[in-house]
Amino acid sequence: MNIYDLIFxxxxxxxxxxxxxxxxxxxxxxxxxxxxxxxxGVAGIYVLLGADxxxxxxxxxxxxxxLILLLFGVMLTNKITNVEIKTGTINIFSATIGVGLFSGAxxxxxxxxxxxxxxxxxxxxxxxxxGSLLMNEYVLVFELLxxxxxxxxxxxxxxxxx
Amino acid sequence: MxxxxxxxxxxxxxxxxxMGIYAIITxxxxxxxxxxVELVLNSANxxxxxxxxxxxxxxxxxxxxxxVIVLAAxxxxxxxxxxxxxxxxLSTVNVDEVDNLKE
Numbered sequence: 001m002n003i004y005d006l007i008f009x010x011x012x013x014x015x016x017x018x019x020x021x022x023x024x025x026x027x028x029x030x031x032x033x034x035x036x037x038x039x040x041g042v043a044g045i046y047v048l049l050g051a052d053x054x055x056x057x058x059x060x061x062x063x064x065x066x067l068i069l070l071l072f073g074v075m076l077t078n079k080i081t082n083v084e085i086k087t088g089t090i091n092i093f094s095a096t097i098g099v100g101l102f103s104g105a106x107x108x109x110x111x112x113x114x115x116x117x118x119x120x121x122x123x124x125x126x127x128x129x130x131g132s133l134l135m136n137e138y139v140l141v142f143e144l145l146x147x148x149x150x151x152x153x154x155x156x157x158x159x160x161x162x
Numbered sequence: 163m164x165x166x167x168x169x170x171x172x173x174x175x176x177x178x179x180x181m182g183i184y185a186i187i188t189x190x191x192x193x194x195x196x197x198x199v200e201l202v203l204n205s206a207n208x209x210x211x212x213x214x215x216x217x218x219x220x221x222x223x224x225x226x227x228x229x230v231i232v233l234a235a236x237x238x239x240x241x242x243x244x245x246x247x248x249x250x251x252l253s254t255v256n257v258d259e260v261d262n263l264k265e
Contacts, residue, residue, distance in 0.1 A: 008166045012174050019178055019201060023185040028194060035197055038178075042204045045174065048166075049215045051224045054207075054231075061231050066200060066238045073193045073242040077249040087191035090258055095187040103180035110172040117168050118218045129221050130228070138225060145232050152236035160243040 008048055015041030026086050028074050032067065039063050050123030053130055171212040178205035190256040192245045196238065203234045 018037035025031045039062040046055035134142050178201055185198030207227040214223020249255050252262075 002165075005166050008170065012170070015174060016177055016181075019181045022197060022201070023181045023188075028191055031194060031197060035200070038201065039204070042178075042208065045171065045208055046211055046227075049171065049208075049211045051211045051214070051227070054211060054224050054227050057228060057231055058207075061235055062200070062204075065235055069238050069242055070193060070197060070200075073196070073245055076246055077193065077255045087189050087194050088256060089188045090190055092188055095184055099180050099184045099187070102183070103176060106176045106180070107173060110176055111169060115168050115216070117216045120216060126221060126224060130225055133221060133225055141229065145229060149232060149236050152240050156239040156243040159240070160246050162247065 004048070007044070011041045011044035011048065014038075015045065026089075028078075028087050029071070031087075032071050032074060035070070036063060036067055039067065051126060052123075053127045168212055168216040171208060175205040175208040175212070178202075178208070190258055192248070192255040192257050193242075195257060196241055196245075199241075200234065200238070203230060206230060 015038055018034045018041065021034040022031045022038060025034065039058065043055045043058045043062075046052075046058060182198045182201030182205065185201065186195050189195055189198065207230055210223040210227045210230070212223075213219060214221060214227075217223075245255055248260055252260060254260065
């Protein structure tokens, strides 16, 4: 077992265990903080897959942006008297059975599928490659995403303060 | 001990996806439903990047993962604005109590 496998299992366990706590914890604030560890674990998995730039973007956008936004959402939509902000649950029984069956089927499909894997080359720094792809082949998508982000943020601000 | 390959990453993303779906189905609080959506988007991103590394797709998968991250940020901002408005009007964010359209 080499060091790569060890780090993979470490990040995989971090991701899955903290995600499990996110979906089972009754306290929303605790769930939000466990989500932090999930995002960190996913960023580590990106690094193991040779996607260094995406990992950094994941840290900046998810941990620095979306998680803070979710925490603001939790704080602003509850009457804060203490830190015990609970969430109710519905459909526990049927959801457990359904999701269990679904994930079992999906796992079987993933494990037994004959994936065609090419030889994996050494990971290279991806920032320059992604930048030139973004400015050549994907420039239309890039511009559209900019416009979508602008419209979404203006719309969010206008909806929230109405 | 098998060495880590494509299947390991796909298994992790499958389990993450299932947990996200579980959160979406079972939680009552709208913000918790949003967290479930974020888990699902993360698992999709792991799949994109894993296939980008182990398949013969160059760096397109990583770029699409970047696009997904941007769209997730926009979606979170909009959804939280809607949740705040629901809370202002109905004083609750439980998704099973917001049923004004059902008469």
